Amino acid sequence: MRRTYLFFLLSYPRNHRALFGAEMLRVHQESAAEHRSQGRIAYAAFVVRELAGLLTGAAGAWFGRQPPLPAAQGGVPTNIAEAQRCIDASIAGMVQAIAHHQFEKARFYSLAERKARENLRRLKEIYGISD
Amino acid sequence: MSLAEQPRHGYALLKDIETLSQGRTRLSTGTLYGALRRLLEDDWIERFEQEDTSRDKQAYRLTAAGRKQLELELERMKQLTRAGMARLRASEA
Numbered sequence: 001m002r003r004t005y006l007f008f009l010l011s012y013p014r015n016h017r018a019l020f021g022a023e024m025l026r027v028h029q030e031s032a033a034e035h036r037s038q039g040r041i042a043y044a045a046f047v048v049r050e051l052a053g054l055l056t057g058a059a060g061a062w063f064g065r066q067p068p069l070p071a072a073q074g075g076v077p078t079n080i081a082e083a084q085r086c087i088d089a090s091i092a093g094m095v096q097a098i099a100h101h102q103f104e105k106a107r108f109y110s111l112a113e114r115k116a117r118e119n120l121r122r123l124k125e126i127y128g129i130s131d
Numbered sequence: 132m133s134l135a136e137q138p139r140h141g142y143a144l145l146k147d148i149e150t151l152s153q154g155r156t157r158l159s160t161g162t163l164y165g166a167l168r169r170l171l172e173d174d175w176i177e178r179f180e181q182e183d184t185s186r187d188k189q190a191y192r193l194t195a196a197g198r199k200q201l202e203l204e205l206e207r208m209k210q211l212t213r214a215g216m217a218r219l220r221a222s223e224a
Contacts, residue, residue: 020164023189027141028160053159060165079172122174 001032001047008051011058080123087114134176135201138192141167167191175200 005028028050035046078126090125093101097106133139133147141163149157158166170176175197181190193201 016164016168020168024160024164026188027145027163030142031145031160049157049159050161053161055161057159057165061168064165064169082159084216126171126174126177 002029005050005054008054008058011055012061013058016061080120080129083116083120083123087113087120090116132201132205134191134193135198138179138181138190140188140190141179144191170197175196 002025009024012021013056014045017115031050032043032046035043090109094109094113097109102127133144133151139147141160144167145158145160145163148163167176170191171178173196174194176191177194178189178191181188
């Protein structure tokens with residue numbers, strides 16, 4: 001079962017596997033040991049549930065929001081890049097607004113920039129990325 | 132909701148969700164980690180290394196934002212239940 005589980009785990013995006021792969025396998029093995037002791041039917045139901053869960057989970061991981069790659073693995077987390085883009089766009093909007101004396105608009109971009117910076121700081125904290 | 136009481140690691144979460152739902156919900160690891168990933172991305176939970184175990188188990192706990200969100204969600208469910216009960220009573224009267 002371990003080998004089958006690992007095979008199905010390969011259907012997940014790389015960054016999901018890097019973040020959760022080992023942990024998922026460990027939890028699966030603990031759960032498998034428990035169900036094995038409950039008899040064949042319970043174990044068979046568990047196997048079907050696990051494999052179906054992996055397939056739907058993989059589909060969700062591919063087509064849902066993508067988890068960022070851990071910084072330790074040298075990847076550029078996608079949501080950090082997105083937060084940085086938000087900051088850049090807000091600054092560009094603010095500069096443009098000031099240049100056209102649209103101060104209300106500039107305030108809006110200033111607020112958006114502050115929020116984006118806070119978001120970036122929080123994401124960097126989560127993924128252990130220093131400035 | 133499972134994390135409201137205390138931090139838990141993956142297997143403990145599976146067991147607790149089963150207990151909370153009185154055996155009606157048995158999550159697979161794929162479903163559990165999909166949900167954990169989304170909650171992490173929303174900053175409603177955080178992941179940390181549990182110290183009191185010999186195995187390197189990652190555990191999860193609610194963040195302040197997650198706790199607030201849970202309170203809001205429970206309040207919403209309470210209101211929904213109240214509204215449902217009121218309609219039921221009205222139809223019986």
